[in-house]
Amino acid sequence: MSLKKFILNQFGLALIIMLVLRPAVFAQEETAAASTGGRDAVWRIGFWEVLQQTFSDDDSHPFYQMTGTDRFRGGKGFFGPTFLDPGSSNFIPNVYNKNEDGHAGQDGTLTKLFSNIPLLNGLPTFSLEYIQPTDYVVGIGLSFAYTNIWLDDTQVRAATMGADPDYATPLLRMASHFYMFSASIHPFGVPKTDDLDIFFGLGLSRVESTLKSGIRENPTISEYTATIQTQLSSSAGTLPFRRMGIASGGDSFGFMLEFLFPGNSEIIDNPFATNTIIDSTIYDSTYNDRGDALPSKVGMPGGITRVSWTYSF
Numbered sequence: 140m141s142l143k144k145f146i147l148n149q150f151g152l153a154l155i156i157m158l159v160l161r162p163a164v165f166a167q168e169e170t171a172a173a174s175t176g177g178r179d180a181v182w183r184i185g186f187w188e189v190l191q192q193t194f195s196d197d198d199s200h201p202f203y204q205m206t207g208t209d210r211f212r213g214g215k216g217f218f219g220p221t222f223l224d225p226g227s228s229n230f231i232p233n234v235y236n237k238n239e240d241g242h243a244g245q246d247g248t249l250t251k252l253f254s255n256i257p258l259l260n261g262l263p264t265f266s267l268e269y270i271q272p273t274d275y276v277v278g279i280g281l282s283f284a285y286t287n288i289w290l291d292d293t294q295v296r297a298a299t300m301g302a303d304p305d306y307a308t309p310l311l312r313m314a315s316h317f318y319m320f321s322a323s324i325h326p327f328g329v330p331k332t333d334d335l336d337i338f339f340g341l342g343l344s345r346v347e348s349t350l351k352s353g354i355r356e357n358p359t360i361s362e363y364t365a366t367i368q369t370q371l372s373s374s375a376g377t378l379p380f381r382r383m384g385i386a387s388g389g390d391s392f393g394f395m396l397e398f399l400f401p402g403n404s405e406i407i408d409n410p411f412a413t414n415t416i417i418d419s420t421i422y423d424s425t426y427n428d429r430g431d432a433l434p435s436k437v438g439m440p441g442g443i444t445r446v447s448w449t450y451s452f
Contacts (some may be wrong), residue, residue, distance in 0.1 A: 179272070179329070180269065180270060180271040180272065180329065181269075181270045181329055181330065181451055181452070182267070182268070182269055182270075182451065182452055183266075183267075183268045183269075183270065183386065183395075183449050183450070183451045184265065184266070184267055184449060184450045184451075185265060185266035185267075185268075185284070185395050185445075185447040185448070185449050186222070186263075186264075186265050186266075186447060186448055186449075186450070187220070187222055187223060187447060187448050188220065188221055188222065188264055188266075188286065188445050188446060188447035189219065189220050189221075189445075189446045189447070190217060190218070190219065190220075190221050190286060190288070190443065190444070190445055191216070191217070191218045191443070191444045192216030192217045192218070192288055192439075192441065192442075192443050192444075193216055193441050193442050193443075193444075194214075194216060194439070194440065194441035195440045195441045197212050197213035197297075198212065199439070199440050199441055200212070200213070200214040200216075200295070201290070201313070201407060201437050201438070201439050202214060202290065202292065202295060202311055202313075204409070204433075204434060204437035204438075205311065205352075205407075205409045205410070205411050205412075205433065205434075205437055206309045206311065206411050206426060206427070206433070207411075207423075207426065207427035207428055207429040207430075207431075207433055208308060208309060208426050208427070208428055209297075209428040210296045210297060210303060210307070210308045211292075211295065211296060211297065211308075212297055212428075213297040214295045214296055214297045215294070215295045215296075215297075216288075216290070216295065216441070217233075217288040217289060217290060217295075219232070220232070221233055221264040221286055221287055222263050222264050230258075230259050230263070231259055231260075231261045231262075231263060231264075231287075232289075233287045233288065233289035233314060234254075234259075234260060234261035234287065234314075235260075236289045236291075236314070237289060237314035237349065238260065240312055240314075240351055241351065241371065242314055242349040242350075242351060242371065244371070245349040245350075245371050245372065245373040246347065246349060246373070247316070247347030247348075247349075247373060247375045248347070248375075249316070249318055249345065249347060250316045250347045262285055264285055264286045264287060265284070265285060266282060266283070266284035266285075266395075266445075266447065267282065267283050267284070268280050268281070268282035268283075268323075269281050269282075270325055270329050270330070270336075271329065272328060272329045276326070276327070276328055277324055277325060277326055277327075277328060278324075278325035278327075278328045278329040278330075279322070279323075279324065279325070280322065280323040280324075280325055280338060280340065281321075281322055281323075282319075282320070282321045282322075282323065282340070282342070283318075283319065283320055284317075284319045284321075284445075285316070285317065285318055285319070286316075286317050286319075286443075286445065287314065287315060287316045287317065288313075288314070288315045288317070289312075289313075289314050290311075290312065290313045290314075290315075291312050292308060292309070292310060292311045292312060293305075296308065305355055306355045306356060306357040306358065306359070306364075307357075307426075308355075308426075309352065309353070309354060309355075309411065309426055310351070310352065310353040310354065310355050310367070310369060311350065311351070311352050311353075312350065312351045313348055313349070313350045313351075313407075314348065314349050314350075315346055315347070315348040315407075315439075316346065316347045316348070317344045317345075317346055317378075318344060318345040318346075318347075319342055319343075319344040319380070319399075320342055320343055320344070321340045321341060321342025321343075321380075321382050322340055322341060322342065323338040323339060323340025323341075323382060324338065324339050324340065325337070325338045326338075326339075330386070330387075330388030330451075331388055332388055332390055333388060334387075334388035335385055335386070335387060335388065336385065336386045336387070336388055337384075337385050338382070338383065338384055338385075338386070339381075339382070339383045340381070340382040340383070341379070341380075341381055341382065342379070342380050342381075342382055343377055343378070343379055343380075344377070344378045344379075344380055344401075345375065345376075345377060345378075346374075346375065346376055346377075346378050346406050346407075347373070347374075347375045348373065348374045348375070348406075348407050349371070349372070349373045350371070350372050350373070350374075350407075350410060351369055351370070351371055352369065352370055352372065352410040352411065352416065353367060353368050353369030353370060353416060354367070354368050354416050354417055354422075355367050357425070359425065360417075360421060360425055363417045363418070363421055364417065368416055368417070370410060370415060370416065372408060372410045373408075374406060374407045374408040374436075375406075376404060376405075376406025376407070377404070377406070378401050378402060378404050378406055378438075379401075379402040379404065380399050380400055380401045380402060381399070381400040382397060382398070382399055382400075383397070383398050384396055384397030384398055384445075385397075386449060387449070388451065390451060390452060391450065391451065391452075392448065392449065392450055393448070393449045393450075393451060394446070394447070394448060394449060395445070395446070395447050395448075395449045396444070396445075396446050397444075397445050398442055398443070398444055398445075399442065399443040399444075399445065400441075400442050401438070401439060401440060401441065401442075401443065402438075402440070403438050403440045404438050405434070405436035405437055405438045406436065406438060407436060407437050407438065407439070408435070408436055409433060409434055409435055409436060409437055411433050412432075412433045412434060412435045413435075
């Protein structure tokens with residue numbers, strides 16, 4: 140077992156123990172704060188985030204898992220701001236890309252609900268965390284966060300594989316919305332003004348994904364793909380994750396850097412696993428470089444790094 144896994148497992152165990160055994164601190168917060176020189180509970184809002192998605196290894200990219208195409212092996216994840224992108228005129232660029240690609244009709248329950256927000260047509264990415272003191276040194280935090288990811292087959296192809304014609308790569312675009320609940324331990328207590336806050340935690344996320352998949356017009360198999368063929372699909376599932384990071388304390392603006400490590404749960408239905416586009420024998424001989432059967436569901440194991448501004452009060 141690696142050192143990172145050992146540390147994370149130990150903090151996860153400590154988190155569970157603290158949540159189960161901690162005393163009723165709500166009635167004692169003011170007394171504890173006065174006696175220890177600490178501070179009262181803190182609310183922290185995170186906003187205007189920049190997101191980077193990475194994967195566990197070359198075989199972990201969801202597009203490679205779905206298609207078996209080497210062009211996605213070792214492919215890139217999402218990188219960029221998820222709200223108010225300076226290079227875009229859209230408030231929520233990933234949601235805009237998804238809607239422009241025609242995914243809106245496949246949205247999951249929560250995503251469809253938030254799409255009714257006027258002007259934005261979606262929920263801005265943010266986080267909200269409540270950190271309370273205990274009778275011990277540590278603080279306990281409860282958090283909800285929302286973020287989203289957009290993966291486009293033309294942008295995430297592996298840079299090491301060289302150039303290839305567009306028709307040699309299956310068409311695939313995916314939008315994923317993460318609604319994340321987590322609990323965390325703050326080993327040094329509730330952060331004071333000008334302190335740095337280090338935290339470790341565990342959480343569960345509802346992930347709602349929509350996909351446009353298909354085959355481009357391909358002269359090598361023109362009898363099957365005389366024109367572009369596409370289809371829309373959606374998936375929803377629950378994804379456990381581990382969380383660790385660092386944030387500035389204070390009573391106003393600051394920053395937060397956090398790392399999310401999703402589990403290996405297979406939560407995305409694979410549209411390439413059945414004969415819904417072209418015959419599987421033709422598909423495998425043309426696109427499936429792995430040669431083995433494609434899985435019916437895939438995951439996105441790896442890591443998500445979030446950098447955001449914060450406001451604490």
